[in-house]
Amino acid sequence: EDKIELKKQIEESLKKLIKETLIQKNGNEYIFLTHEEQDINKEIQNIAIDMGEIILKVGEDIFEGIYSEKKFRYNPRYHFDFNKIIDDRLLSPQKHEIGLKVITPYYDTGVELNEQELKLMAAREDNLIIKLPEDTTFLEEMEEILKIQTYMLRKGGTKTTSEIEEIKIRKGREVSDRKERVRSLLIEALKSADIYADSQKLDIKAKHPIERINEGFKLLIDGKYDKLSYINTFVESNKDLYDILTENDMQMKLTDDMPNKLAVDEVDNYIERNTERNIPMTMKSIISLYSKAPYGWKELDIIGIVLRLFKTQELRIQLGVEYLINHLTKRDNQDRLVVKKRIKTPIKYINNVKELAKEVFGHNVMPNDEDGLMKIFQELCQSELTKSNRDIGDYG
Numbered sequence: 001e002d003k004i005e006l007k008k009q010i011e012e013s014l015k016k017l018i019k020e021t022l023i024q025k026n027g028n029e030y031i032f033l034t035h036e037e038q039d040i041n042k043e044i045q046n047i048a049i050d051m052g053e054i055i056l057k058v059g060e061d062i063f064e065g066i067y068s069e070k071k072f073r074y075n076p077r078y079h080f081d082f083n084k085i086i087d088d089r090l091l092s093p094q095k096h097e098i099g100l101k102v103i104t105p106y107y108d109t110g111v112e113l114n115e116q117e118l119k120l121m122a123a124r125e126d127n128l129i130i131k132l133p134e135d136t137t138f139l140e141e142m143e144e145i146l147k148i149q150t151y152m153l154r155k156g157g158t159k160t161t162s163e164i165e166e167i168k169i170r171k172g173r174e175v176s177d178r179k180e181r182v183r184s185l186l187i188e189a190l191k192s193a194d195i196y197a198d199s200q201k202l203d204i205k206a207k208h209p210i211e212r213i214n215e216g217f218k219l220l221i222d223g224k225y226d227k228l229s230y231i232n233t234f235v236e237s238n239k240d241l242y243d244i245l246t247e248n249d250m251q252m253k254l255t256d257d258m259p260n261k262l263a264v265d266e267v268d269n270y271i272e273r274n275t276e277r278n279i280p281m282t283m284k285s286i287i288s289l290y291s292k293a294p295y296g297w298k299e300l301d302i303i304g305i306v307l308r309l310f311k312t313q314e315l316r317i318q319l320g321v322e323y324l325i326n327h328l329t330k331r332d333n334q335d336r337l338v339v340k341k342r343i344k345t346p347i348k349y350i351n352n353v354k355e356l357a358k359e360v361f362g363h364n365v366m367p368n369d370e371d372g373l374m375k376i377f378q379e380l381c382q383s384e385l386t387k388s389n390r391d392i393g394d395y396g
Contacts, residue, residue, distance in 0.1 A: 083095070119201060187208075198219075314342055354373070
């Protein structure tokens with residue numbers, strides 16, 4: 001009986017010792033602490049961390065670590081900038097047409113974020129929305145990291161004992177370990193997160209977060225920029241623009257095999273409608289319109305379309321032709337470059353000019369386009385006038 005009683009006393013003493021000196025760490029792993037370290041831990045736990053700071057730090061881990069892409073590469077030609085948001089906190093200036101929004105378990109809108117509510121959010125916003133699972137472990141780990149870092153910052157310049165310096169070193173290692181756990185937990189959360197875009201819950205299987213986010217972005221862009229594919233022949237430089245102007249095989253009509261036919265028709269119809277309504281258009285306004293959804297076209301490609309319409313005499317550009325390329329591509333001049341739908345001369349008048357050239361001047365070969373026809377006819381008239389004046393002078 002004495003042995004049993006002694007055993008109980010020893011067990012009680014051990015329990016008391018454990019209660020006073022142990023701290024849980026890494027799940028079920030325990031380490032012994034000194035009284036000095038226990039005091040430091042109490043001081044750390046009493047540090048208050050704002051929830052917004054926790055969320056922002058998690059956002060930095062996602063956008064600067066796990067998904068650190070600055071642009072989404074839709075294909076080799078199109079790279080899309082995107083806004084970065086976590087809950088209702090902005091991690092970048094909101095100046096782009098699409099965004100990536102991560103929703104944590106701490107996000108509180110006052111309403112339950114069920115599937116229907118998330119679909120409505122995706123309908124209102126041009127964002128790829130990622131709803132993380134309800135497990136808050138990664139947020140709690142981040143809070144502990146910030147508490148330790150705040151303590152270390154506060155005590156950084158104070159004189160301490162060698163024992164406290166050793167504790168600080170261990171706390172630094174603890175921060176590193178916790179950061180690794182946060183990253184692992186976030187990767188797992190992103191793998192299984194629900195993803196929404198364009199009022200729909202997307203069916204994207206669990207895989208590495210980068211692959212899931214890229215697949216989501218592609219679906220978002222396919223829905224938002226549904227006229228992006230209208231451009232299939234690209235303008236790479238100003239030289240390509242000069243080539244458009246100097247092509248010899250351009251048809252007077254916009255033929256079905258013309259490069260970027262759908263895009264050319266789209267711009268042609270827009271310019272025609274606005275011209276009929278006397279709505280002024282500049283090169284800058286046209287570029288601004290077609291650079292955005294549902295188009296998303298590159299500036300040089302838009303200029304190339306305008307040049308094709310100009311070359312086929314479908315529109316007029318109020319500027320000397322010799323400066324055309326420089327003014328089309330120079331942004332300071334785009335707002336002063338006025339674009340209008342060209343009112344085409346009826347074919348009967350063109351035929352009349354050809355007949356006149358044949359009967360009056362004996363000139364049988366005349367261009368089919370208006371500008372070329374007018375230029376040759378003016379030259380014939382000027383030549384005849386010069387000849388007449390010379391003859392009159394001889395008779396005088």
